[in-house]
Amino acid sequence: ASEKSFHFICQRWEEEKYEDGIKWKFLEHKGPYFPPEYQPLPDNVKFFYDGKAVKLSLAAEEVALFFAQMLDHEYTTKEVFRNNFLKDWRKEMTLEERMLITDLNKCDFGELHAMHKQKVEARKNLSKEEKQINKEANQKILEEFGYCMLDHHRERIGNFKIEPPGLFRGRGDHPKQGMLKKRIQPEDVIINCSRNSHIPEPPTGHKWKEVRHDNTVTWLASWTENVQGSCKYVMLNANSKLKGEKDWEKYEVARKLKSCVDAIRSQYQEDLKSKQMGTRQRAVALYFIDKLALRAGNEKEEGETADTVGCCSLRVEHITLHDALDGETCVVEFDFLGKDCIRYYNKVPVSKRVFKNLKLFMENKQEGDDLFDRLNTNMLNKHLTSLMPGLTAKVFRTYNASITLQQQLKGLTSDNVAEKLLSYNRANRAVAVLCNHQRAPPKTFEQSMASLQAKIESRKEQLELAKKELKLAKKEAKGSSDSKLLTVQRCEEQLLKMEVQATDREENKQIALSTSKLNYLDPRISVAWCKNMEVPLDKVYNKTLRDKFAWAIDMTEPDFVF
Known part of the structure; x- marks a missing residue:
């Protein structure tokens, strides 16, 4: 399947690609859907x-x-x-x-x-009739604003509703939490569509900030939010032709890295001894990006003030060096805020050469000084592109996540679907830990675990009772012993399923499995595993992921190897 051209996987994608940079020839849509205006409080609420x-x-x-x-x-x-x-x-x-x-x-x-x-x-507590009325109203909005005409196809738009105003939460200990996310007006919005299309009408009494006709981009509307000053876009749905192509290309670049990653690793190991300080810094940074799946850094949006860093923007204060004692391994202790203000804390054994270089980089520096003062992300990516077309630091993250999943899944055997899924989630979890995809335990975690544990205890009691009844039936040589045996087997299966579920929940409570599935794991690995293990795909991928990765589901054979 890897050798097939993406454009022949399914009929919708068979059309000829446009010249470089051109994404579409015709784009028409209704513009974004704005949230309703604020309704004042009733007089009796003060x-x-x-x-x-x-x-x-x-x-x-x-x-x-x-x-x-x-x-x-x-x-x-x-x-x-x-x-x-x-x-x-x-x-x-x-x-x-x-x-x-x-x-x-x-x-x-x-x-x-x-x-x-x-x-x-x-x-x-809405009645069935009231819920139906709301459903029909939402469907009407979807039909009007949720689709566009892209070339010859009616394509679904992903996020066609503009987010209503509210208070910014952020993730982790974000310094801007609590700030007001202001209401977006049509005057803030740039529309993108074809010159020869019907230009979207702004809401009555308003006008658009600008109307563009740029067919080198795939967004339909854009505006800048006020809290972090970042650009927001209305984009095509995940299962659209353009999104599917982009995903496929991303994972194909990561697969190509497999063929030259050994040579690249050998090169940066050699560069650790370079006489050029900049080359040594690049080699150590690449070592960490490869081994620890660190983000490159220097990726902040304009106006973002949170003190978050990545590999290339690490400061002296973010690492502590622990010398090898009694022949033990040298260790680097990391402690910094990564993307979305999620803390990255890790103690990592490193080679003596990497350790020696870090000591050198930190000489005569204060805590707030850059660790890699002769390197930035652009310099690193320029070097990587010279080693392999399309290679950036981000590709290493995708490659290492995908190859880790494939290695973890290799050789897994079980007859029980619940146990197979536990094994799959453990493999997924290894990737989430590698990529530092943390989350706070859900608020309802203790309550739901207590409820599940109560069900397990109840099922154990039922099993014991069923075993006693089976033993009695066999002793009395009653004809009902076959049905009693079935009851015991059914109880055992249900108990096993619940116990596996409890283990899975406990292990997942502080790990976000969905992030790597959505962004870093080649979906063909999961699709092939499901086919080989005879596990229904919907047990691994929810509907959103099945829609997003329709291309992978269509093209992947059971023998696929990343």
Whole structure:
């Protein structure tokens, strides 16, 4: 399957590719769907400050409601979140409101929070008829805004709804948590479509920031969000022709690395001895990117202020060197904030040569100085491209994640689907650990585990009872012993399934398996494994992933090797 041209895998993708850089010849769509305007609070719901009811202006009231909606969340107890919220909330207030409201601890959002909870409950308790009405209304929006015409095809758009305003949460200990994500207006949005298409109409009374006709990009609309200053895009759905091609190409580049990775590794090992300091720094950085799947770094969006780093932007304060004692291995201790402010902490044994170089790089430097002061991501990627066309530091992450999954899955044997899935998740987890894909344990984790454990205990009791009844039936030579045997077997199967499920949940509670599946693991490895192990694909990939990787499902044979 690897030798097949992507464009002949399925009929929709058989068309001839355009010249380099051109993504489409015709693009027409309705533009993004904007969230509804804010509806003021009813008269019987009041905000209180210092014990007195205060009627807020609409802009300030809307932002107050954002905070009230989150009172059940621990975010609202964090000092950084509260300080950022109050600062941005005061910007939305009138002068009179700013003079009055200065202390968040004197604010009482109780009635706003209670109203929000009532609305959530009401949505949960909608009748079947009301749910159907809502479903039909959403379907109507989807039909109008959720599709575009791309060349000769009606393609689904991925995120056609503009995110409503709210409070920024971020991940980890993000320094901007609690800031106001402002409402996006049509005046903020750039539209991209064909010159000869029907240009989308902006909402009444508004106009677009700009209308472009750029067929070298695949986005349909774009705007800049205010918190981090990053660009947001309306893109095609994951299973579109263009998205599928891009994914396939990404994994094919990573597969090509397999054929030359040994030579590249030999080269950077040699470069560790170079007389040029810049070459040595590049070699050590590449060693870490390859061995630890570190991100390259220097990838911050414009305006991003969080102190996050990657390999090339590490500072002296981010590593601690532990000399080899009594013949033991030299160890490097990493401690820094990576992407999305997720902490990366790891103690790694390294070769003496790498260790010696790190000592050299740190000489006469302060904690805040760059570890690799003669290297940046652009220099590293330029070097990598000279070794293999299309090779960047990011490709190493994809390659090492995929090859790790394939190696972990190799030789797994089991007759039970539940045990096969546990083995698959353990292989996936090895990749997630390599790539530092952490998550906080779900809020409901302890509760759901206690519930599952109770079911396990109940099933054990049923099994013991069934075994006693089988023993009795055999002793009395009753004809019902066959049915009793079936009951015992069924109980044993169900108990095994539950115990495997409990093990899986416990091992996964702080690891995010979905990130590597979505972005780093060649889907053909998983598809081939499912075919070989006779495991239904929907046990491994949810509908979103099956849609995204339709190309892999179509093209992969059981003998596929990454």
